[in-house]
Amino acid sequence: MKNITAIFSAFGLDASQYLIDQSSTGLINQTFIVSDKISSKRFILQQLNTAIFKNPIAISDNIKLASASILAVDENYPVIKINPTLNSEDYFVDEDSNYWRLIDFIENTTTIEAIARIDQAYQTAFSFGKFTSLLQNANTENFIPSIPDFHHLDLRFEQFKTAYALTDDERKSKAKDCIDYLLSRIEIVNIFNKIEKELLIPKRIIHADTKISNILFDKFSLAPKAVIDWDTLMPGYFISDLGDMIRTMVCEAGENESNLNKIIFRNEYYAAIISGYKAAIQLTENELNLLSYAGKFMTYMQALRFLTDYLNNDVYYTITYPEHNLDRAKNQCRLLQVLEENT
Ligand code: GN1
Ligand code: MG
Numbered sequence: 001m002k003n004i005t006a007i008f009s010a011f012g013l014d015a016s017q018y019l020i021d022q023s024s025t026g027l028i029n030q031t032f033i034v035s036d037k038i039s040s041k042r043f044i045l046q047q048l049n050t051a052i053f054k055n056p057i058a059i060s061d062n063i064k065l066a067s068a069s070i071l072a073v074d075e076n077y078p079v080i081k082i083n084p085t086l087n088s089e090d091y092f093v094d095e096d097s098n099y100w101r102l103i104d105f106i107e108n109t110t111t112i113e114a115i116a117r118i119d120q121a122y123q124t125a126f127s128f129g130k131f132t133s134l135l136q137n138a139n140t141e142n143f144i145p146s147i148p149d150f151h152h153l154d155l156r157f158e159q160f161k162t163a164y165a166l167t168d169d170e171r172k173s174k175a176k177d178c179i180d181y182l183l184s185r186i187e188i189v190n191i192f193n194k195i196e197k198e199l200l201i202p203k204r205i206i207h208a209d210t211k212i213s214n215i216l217f218d219k220f221s222l223a224p225k226a227v228i229d230w231d232t233l234m235p236g237y238f239i240s241d242l243g244d245m246i247r248t249m250v251c252e253a254g255e256n257e258s259n260l261n262k263i264i265f266r267n268e269y270y271a272a273i274i275s276g277y278k279a280a281i282q283l284t285e286n287e288l289n290l291l292s293y294a295g296k297f298m299t300y301m302q303a304l305r306f307l308t309d310y311l312n313n314d315v316y317y318t319i320t321y322p323e324h325n326l327d328r329a330k331n332q333c334r335l336l337q338v339l340e341e342n343t
Contacts, residue, residue: 003094007045010085010092011102020045028052029231033105042105043083047098048091053231056099058144060090062233066205069138070131077134078106078216078226106226109216114254120212121249121269122276127224128210128241129280135205140235143205147232150208151240153192153301160304163311171311175326178307181333185340188300191293200286201237208232210241211248238287243298245273250295251335255302258327263334265342270295292343299339303332 008015017038023031030047048056060082067079081104085092091099115121149155164172164179172179195201207214209232216226248254250270253262274291283291309316310325319325 007092007094007100010087010100011083012086042107044103044105046101046103048101048231050097050099053146055144055146056091059146059231060101062143062146063230064090065138065142066135066230066233070134073134073137080104080228080230106216106228108219109225110219110222111213111216113213115212115249115269118268118272121245122272123217123224124210124212124215124249125242125245125273125276126280127215127227128207128245129277131207131227132204132238132241133281138205140203140205143233143235145234147234150232150234151236151298151301153189153297153304154196156301156304156308157189160308160311163308167311167313171313174323175307175310175329178303178326178329178333181337182300182303182307185300185336188293188296192297195237195290201239201284201290202287203235204238205233206236206238206241208234208236208240208244210244238281238283239290239294239297242273242277242291243294243296245277246270246295246339247298247302247332247335249273251338253331255306255328255331256324257331260330260334263331263338265338267342270343295339295343296336299332299336303329303336306332 004015004020008018017036018034019037021033021035023033023044028049030049032045033042034045035042048059050056053059063080063082067081070077070079082090083102083104084090091101093099112120115124160182207227207230209229214227214229215224216228217223218225250266250273251263252266253259253264257263306317306325306329310323310329314325317325317328
């Protein structure tokens with residue numbers, strides 16, 4: 001970390017009084033856990049990835065709006081607390097135009113990187129459902145999407161078509177099965193367009209990154225304690241949040257698994273996710289009719305995004321070998337098939 005002293009002093013802190021640990025999790029922002037050598041008080045110091053989050057102020061404004069709205073309903077909810085700089089700004093912008101923020105650390109908590117038990121699926125779904133439910137009085141129009149059209153499936157489909165038109169023959173032919181399969185399931189895009197056009201379901205404030213590692217669990221009781229990573233809070237449909245939980249928790253093997261025989265549907269996990277979510281939030285009749293669409297919607301979109309990145313010569317997702325994105329796309333296509341067979 002460059003300019004440690006300048007960054008700390010912008011927040012009124014003396015860098016020499018703090019221990020700094022880089023956190024290894026999180027692929028997008030750079031995260032440090034800093035602790036006061038004497039009092040042990042801890043903060044999260046983060047450099048926001050402004051290549052992806054082009055409007056940092058929108059993010060901190062969204063977080064503050066959401067906090068106020070949640071606290072009005074539940075004054076004890078562990079909201080994200082952003083510590084302002086001495087100039088009362090939400091970020092310190094360093095000489096290289098990097099955006100730094102200082103967030104309170106929520107003590108006595110632990111995270112789960114990979115789901116191991118059915119009750120964790122229920123708790124995760126309950127926590128994210130509760131989060132959106134607590135935000136139901138918030139005015140969605142006041143939230144600025146930190147990534148515009150993030151989960152707009154039709155736009156993702158357009159991006160795929162553009163990538164296909166520009167890619168070389170080799171990638172086109174290697175990706176052929178995957179492309180044909182997704183084209184054969186175009187109905188999933190059509191349903192999204194119908195939802196949009198006919199205003200079938202409400203726009204809610206969604207979290208848009210509902211993986212289990214974005215829940216803090218109590219270190220001792222292991223009960224869920226807080227929802228973290230509010231950077232993608234935005235108006236959207238419940239199918240994004242519920243669907244991403246189904247996509248990431250229903251199968252033991254994750255999106256990086258290249259052995260497709262390991263993509264197996266776990267009905268008990270699926271049932272736990274659905275019941276945890278439904279227990280936390282009152283869904284409309286149209287929403288209830290789309291429960292089984294949610295997982296297909298998100299899995300289709302993720303397959304399309306990995307495939308598009310492969311066709312674009314891997315410019316978005318970090319890859320560790322040449323066909324990584326293609327393998328991920330195939331993995332998600334298989335998962336989609338499995339979801340279609342079982343839900
Ligand atoms: C990215 O980096 P991570 O895992 O938080 C992506 C998600 C995808 C996910 C797939 C801002 O999230 O939308 O579902 O990869 N986030 C962004 O692994 O694009
Ligand atoms: Mg994230």
